Amino acid sequence: MSLTPAPIEEPVVHVVMPALDEEAAIGAVIAEIPRRHVAGIYVGDNGSRDRTAEIARASGATVVEAARRGYGSACLAALAALPPAEDRTKEIIVFLDADHSDHPEDLPSLLAPILSGRALVVIGSRVNPRCEKGALLPQARFGNWLATRLLRLLYGVRYTDLGPFRAIRRDAFDLLGMRDPDFGWTVELQARAARLGLPSTEVPVGYRRRVGRSKITGTIRGTVRAGVKIIGVILTERLRRDRPALGPEDPRTGDEPQEPLALGVSPGEDRGEPRSCEAGARSEGGSG
Numbered sequence: 001m002s003l004t005p006a007p008i009e010e011p012v013v014h015v016v017m018p019a020l021d022e023e024a025a026i027g028a029v030i031a032e033i034p035r036r037h038v039a040g041i042y043v044g045d046n047g048s049r050d051r052t053a054e055i056a057r058a059s060g061a062t063v064v065e066a067a068r069r070g071y072g073s074a075c076l077a078a079l080a081a082l083p084p085a086e087d088r089t090k091e092i093i094v095f096l097d098a099d100h101s102d103h104p105e106d107l108p109s110l111l112a113p114i115l116s117g118r119a120l121v122v123i124g125s126r127v128n129p130r131c132e133k134g135a136l137l138p139q140a141r142f143g144n145w146l147a148t149r150l151l152r153l154l155y156g157v158r159y160t161d162l163g164p165f166r167a168i169r170r171d172a173f174d175l176l177g178m179r180d181p182d183f184g185w186t187v188e189l190q191a192r193a194a195r196l197g198l199p200s201t202e203v204p205v206g207y208r209r210r211v212g213r214s215k216i217t218g219t220i221r222g223t224v225r226a227g228v229k230i231i232g233v234i235l236t237e238r239l240r241r242d243r244p245a246l247g248p249e250d251p252r253t254g255d256e257p258q259e260p261l262a263l264g265v266s267p268g269e270d271r272g273e274p275r276s277c278e279a280g281a282r283s284e285g286g287s288g
Contacts, residue, residue, distance in 0.1 A: 003120060003169075003171060003172055003175065003198065004199070005114070005117045005118055005119055005120055005169075005199050006089065006117045007115065007116055007117040008089075008090050008092075008114065008115050008117070010037075010090065011037045011090055011091070011092055011111070011114075011115060012037065012039045012086075012090060012091045012092070013037045013038045013039060013091075013092045013093075013094055013107075013111065014038075014039060014040055014041075014042060014082050014091065014092070014093050014094065014170075015033060015038055015040070015041045015042065015094045015096055016042050016044070016075055016078045016079060016093060016094065016095050016096070017029070017030075017041065017042070017043045017044070017056075017061070017078065017095075017096050017097070017098045018043075018044045018046060018071050018074030018075050018078065018095075018097070018098065019043050019044065019045055019046060019048060019052050019056065019074065019098035020045075020046035020047065020048055020052070020069075020074070021048045021049060021050050021052060022048070022050075022052050022098040022099055022211070023048070023050040023051040023052045023054075023055055024211045025098060025099050025100035025210070025211035026043070026052055026055055026056050026059070026098045027055045027056075027058075027059050028100055029096065029097075029098055029099075029100050029102075029104060030056065030059040030060065030061055031059060032103075032104040032105060033096070033104040033107060034104065034105060034107050034108060036108075037111070039083075040061075040062060040082075040083075041059075041060065041061040041062065042061065042062050042064065042078035042079070042081050042082065043056040043061045043062065043063045043064070043078060043098065044064055044066050044073070044074030044075055044076070044077040044078035044079075045063050045064065045065050045066060045074070045077075046066050046069055046070070046071075046073065046074040047065075047066070047069055052098070053065075056098075062078075062081055064077045064078050064080065064081045065077065066078075068181060069182075070181040070182035070183075071181075071182055071183060071185050072178070072179075072180040072181040072182050072183075072184065072185035072188075073181040073182070075095065075178075075185055076178070076179075076181075079093070085170055088169070088170040088171035088174065089169065089170075089171050091169070091170035091171075092111060092114055092167055092168070092169055092170065093167065093168055093169075093170055093173050094107065094110065094111075094165075094166070094167045095164060095165065095166050095167075096164070096165055097164045097165070097210075099210040099211055100208070100210060100211045101135060101207055101208055101209065101210035101211075102124070102164065102165040102205065102206070102207065103130075103165075103205060103206035103207070103208070106124065106165065106203075106205040106206055109203050109204075109205070110122055110124050110165065110166070110167045110203055110205065111167055112203070113201050113203065114167060114168075114169055118199070118201065119199045119200055119201040120168065120169045120172040120193075120198045120199050120200065121166070121167075121168045121169075121172060121189075121190075121193045121198050121199070121200035121201075122166060122167045122168070122200070122201055122202070122203060123159060123161060123162075123163055123166045123190065123200070123201075123202045123203075124161075124163045124164075124165035124166055124202070124203060124204075124205035125159075125160045125161040125163055125202040125203065125204055125205065126161050126163050126205060126207040127144070127160040127161050127204075128204040128205075130204060130205070130206040130207065131206070131207040132206075132207060132208040132209055134209060135207045135208050135209045135210070136207065139223045139227075140223075143162075143223075143226070143227050143230065144160075144161050144162055146227075146231070147162055147187055147230050147231070147234065148160055148161065148162070150231065150234045150235075151187075151190060151191065151194065151234060154234065154235075154238045155191065155194035155195065155238065156194070157190075157194040157200065159190060159202060160202060161202065162186045162187050162190065162230070163186075163205065163207075164186060165205050166186075166189070168189070168193075172193070172198050175196060175198075176188075176189060176192045176193065176196070177192070178192070180233060182229065183225060183226040183229040183230060184229045184230055184232070184233035187230045187233050187234060188233050188237065191233060191234055191237040191238070192237060195237060195238075195240070
């Protein structure tokens with residue numbers, strides 16, 4: 001089976017938000033999400049000790065508890081709650097952080113390349129004049145620079161950012177077999193999409209100082225751990241053979257999976273083998 005972009009007239013959009021102790025921000029984030037085409041908002045609660053889950057539910061989101069700590073685990077827990085797809089080629093998954101650093105009103109711009117049939121994967125790049133001064137800490141800027149250079153060197157794709165605000169067509173996501181439970185989630189998605197030749201692009205998005213301190217770049221230990229993990233994922237993915245990856249442990253229970261993770265695909269269903277698409281990632285915003 002080959003995946004190619006195609007225009008979508010009536011999309012179904014699922015917004016996925018990983019969250020950990022974001023009670024001061026999550027209500028505003030959910031309220032600012034443009035609702036056109038959005039079928040549901042799914043919050044993966046990473047063990048919050050505050051009112052994050054309560055506020056998210058009151059704001060209309062579906063909240064799923066992630067038994068294992070980690071950014072990727074929270075995403076996977078939320079993804080597990082998505083309803084079965086009627087047509088995965090018309091559904092889009094959007095990832096959005098819960099700390100109010102991203103601008104939810106940029107959602108239409110993020111969706112545009114997929115809706116117009118120009119891409120299957122869209123990364124919101126924060127490397128542009130709309131990034132508020134001080135929002136991206138120096139260590140985050142350097143990490144982005146290094147990671148995107150490695151992606152270009154090893155995969156031949158041009159990105160400017162590993163931005164968390166991103167969109168992907170649901171059938172394309174199914175092919176990735178995402179499994180990283182923590183810091184490597186964002187780069188794993190970009191590396192696997194590049195390895196499979198999925199047409200990808202970037203669009204410039206706004207970025208501001210987050211509410212509260214970052215769990216990753218807010219500490220030296222978190223920054224070092226994230227950097228090591230990201231580089232490790234880039235190198236490991238480059239050495240992998242083209243085969244379906246086993247999914248992660250069930251993020252809600254910690255149980256070991258028996259089948260590859262695929263949203264809306266029943267165990268044993270033939271998903272086919274992806275063929276490499278001609279277009280790779282290309283930048284529409286930001287600078288190298």
